[in-house]
Amino acid sequence: MTRMLAVPFLILGLTPLQAQTTQAQSTQAQTTQAQTTQALAATAEGTQVADAGVAARSFTEGDKTVSVTAPVRIGDDVTTFSLDNGMDVVVIEDHRAPVVVQMVWYRAGSADELVGQSGVAHFLEHLLFKGTDKLAPGEFSATVAANGGSDNAFTSYDYTAYFQRVAADRLPLMMEMESDRMTNLKLSEGDIVTERNVILEERNQRTENNPGALAREQFMAAQYQNLRYGVPVIGWKHEMEELSLEDALAFYGLNYSPNNAILIVAGDVQPDDVMALAAKYYGVIPPEPDLPPRLRPQEPPQTAPRRITYTDARVSQPYLVRSYLATERNTGDQKTAAALVYLAELLGGSSFTSELGRALQFDTQTAVYTSAGYDPSSLDTSTFALSVVPGTGVSLSEAEAAMDKVVADFMANDIDPAAMDRIRNQMKAREIYALDDVQGRAQRYGAALTQGLTVQDVEAWPQVLQEVTAEDVKAAAAEVFDLNQSVTGWVVADKEQAR
Numbered sequence: 001m002t003r004m005l006a007v008p009f010l011i012l013g014l015t016p017l018q019a020q021t022t023q024a025q026s027t028q029a030q031t032t033q034a035q036t037t038q039a040l041a042a043t044a045e046g047t048q049v050a051d052a053g054v055a056a057r058s059f060t061e062g063d064k065t066v067s068v069t070a071p072v073r074i075g076d077d078v079t080t081f082s083l084d085n086g087m088d089v090v091v092i093e094d095h096r097a098p099v100v101v102q103m104v105w106y107r108a109g110s111a112d113e114l115v116g117q118s119g120v121a122h123f124l125e126h127l128l129f130k131g132t133d134k135l136a137p138g139e140f141s142a143t144v145a146a147n148g149g150s151d152n153a154f155t156s157y158d159y160t161a162y163f164q165r166v167a168a169d170r171l172p173l174m175m176e177m178e179s180d181r182m183t184n185l186k187l188s189e190g191d192i193v194t195e196r197n198v199i200l201e202e203r204n205q206r207t208e209n210n211p212g213a214l215a216r217e218q219f220m221a222a223q224y225q226n227l228r229y230g231v232p233v234i235g236w237k238h239e240m241e242e243l244s245l246e247d248a249l250a251f252y253g254l255n256y257s258p259n260n261a262i263l264i265v266a267g268d269v270q271p272d273d274v275m276a277l278a279a280k281y282y283g284v285i286p287p288e289p290d291l292p293p294r295l296r297p298q299e300p301p302q303t304a305p306r307r308i309t310y311t312d313a314r315v316s317q318p319y320l321v322r323s324y325l326a327t328e329r330n331t332g333d334q335k336t337a338a339a340l341v342y343l344a345e346l347l348g349g350s351s352f353t354s355e356l357g358r359a360l361q362f363d364t365q366t367a368v369y370t371s372a373g374y375d376p377s378s379l380d381t382s383t384f385a386l387s388v389v390p391g392t393g394v395s396l397s398e399a400e401a402a403m404d405k406v407v408a409d410f411m412a413n414d415i416d417p418a419a420m421d422r423i424r425n426q427m428k429a430r431e432i433y434a435l436d437d438v439q440g441r442a443q444r445y446g447a448a449l450t451q452g453l454t455v456q457d458v459e460a461w462p463q464v465l466q467e468v469t470a471e472d473v474k475a476a477a478a479e480v481f482d483l484n485q486s487v488t489g490w491v492v493a494d495k496e497q498a499r
């Protein structure tokens, strides 16, 4: 099982070419790569039996034959299958507009980096926009744009992903280019120097110039004593400065292979057509035989509360954050994570109705802002976090005591059934609206499949959320509120505020 970090997550990503979307990230898990692959295979086989009549297929590409597993249909509009080189494919049909999103997700993020090379996953993400044998540096994105599309990429702890959004008839061209850079990347020392300066500048802008982000790095490093979630996705500056061509190529060579990748195609497409295209462009790429299992160091038992005071003159308003290790969604076992989603809503969801909002912002003016955060999506252990910005004249100690009292009262009292119903209905509405966003759906699958879950887990999640009971929430809360697994951070401008 795993948990996630809810608080201040760091996310990174985006190419400098068209920086737009940064993907927030959430997560960590303990599932090994081997387990993930087995789970996917097991599920597909299981369903295949029920779907008798849908056969595996093979395609001939030049002198190669590419076999594809029998497609498995999930729900109304999702189809999944695997190529014989190990690449998993998910097709999400949405025929409302003649548009398609292609995403390729690698099961390789910053938490998969070698020790001493923090930031290399994100560095490589930038470098993927350099050239290949067929494409000059920058030509990838220029071609997407010339075809009326947009593209980008993002990196997180558990994955690196690339995507293009184009007219549906341009999908073959996108696959041709994306499959090309999976194996044919050409990098020069000049690319390394240039792009290393870009990522260092990115760190300056996102982190060094942002006291909240610097504080977050300190919290995360204290929260995780062994897992690589304690290392920032963008990397520690002193290690980023040393990233070399060899480092980037080593990470690329090992991790960028079809057996470590998931192709998601969402939009106005037919699964059969995607299958043929995927076989043609990706199926001919040989798998990486030395792909290591995704074995990550796990947390030891955490046996002492940690406290941090981060002082930075640029902090405009002091605040406090408490984060705890928290279980994340695991395959076939998403109940605790679902209960923690409710817990976050109950404690800090709405400032009008949540426990923290009512007690600290309305009944008293102890705080001007409160929140609770939990991200259930993570390969390894996540976090659950509470934060409070004290009101005028309220010290951080007073605010922290008030926050602790809210939690203690919550644990001592029954949960209001009306509050459970309200959240349940919100979740239902949220899941229905989410169906409207095809790229968002693609991201859900990509994140889940790189974080140890299966397509079936993704499909089951809304129902798991609906079935959460007040008892489940209480049990999850009792497990998560363990001070020995917590970090309490105060963020202040000067010593005066640290009281």
Ligand SMILES: [Zn+2]
Pocket: 012, 013, 014, 015, 016, 122, 126, 199, 202
């Ligand atoms: Zn970047």
